[in-house]
Amino acid sequence: MTDDLRQRIADRLRGWLRPSDLDAAVHAVNALFRRETAKLRTEAGNAARSRDHWHRRGLEAIRARKEAEAALDRVRALHQHNETADYCDLCSNHGDIGWPCATIRALAAAAPTPVAEPAPCAECGHPKEQHSEADELVSVGQCQQCVADGNEGDAWHDYEPQEQQ
Structure with a gap:
């Protein structure tokens, strides 16, 4: 802890403590800061190691997939x-x-x-995932894309897929 920080802590505690207790309080706060800082450093180190581990695993999976695809291409070439x-x-x-x-x-x-993509909605042309289900069986759902486009009144309809030609 820097002397400047120690002095600022002492200034804040001055009104609450007797002068004889002030130095002990500053040391107690300093010890608390050290413990908390050590915990944060440990957690940050663990998070960084975990991130690095999963990054390496992702790169290994990509490399393995490319190697497998190359092997299949070699077999097809034969x-x-x-x-x-x-x-x-x-x-x-x-x-x-x-x-x-x-x-x-x-x-x-x-x-x-x-995997075939679902057909767009016959009523509005938006994808199926933009449509929410109705809360009740007798009501209709709502198209979130129609709402976002400003067509609030036309947004209340169920998803019906367009017929494929």
């Missing part, structure tokens, strides 16, 4: 479609005749299927 004879050049050497070969079929089956 299994080429011979269009004149309609078979896999690599697998035909091992008796697997036909295209797609078992490896390409397995890779295609393991590929994630894309």
Whole structure:
């Protein structure tokens, strides 16, 4: 603790304490500051270590995904479609005749299927997530985007998806 801070603490305590108790009070406050500062430093250090840990884990996951995608690309490159004879050049050497070969079929089956976006609302054209459900079965919900756009009166309607063409 700096002398300036010690003096300011003493000045604040002067009206409450006898002069003989003033030095002891300043030392007590100083000890409290040291304990609290040490706790804050420990908590800050723990938070920084946790942040660094999860940052490293995220980078490791990204790196692992890129490595896996590269490995899949290398496997696909080995299994080429011979269009004149309609078979896999690599697998035909091992008796697997036909295209797609078992490896390409397995890779295609393991590929994630894309999730279709819900259709926009037929009444207002806004996405489904902008619509809140009604509080009661007999009332209608509200479109938050219509409210934000200033169409408060038209905002009260349930989400009805547009028909896909």
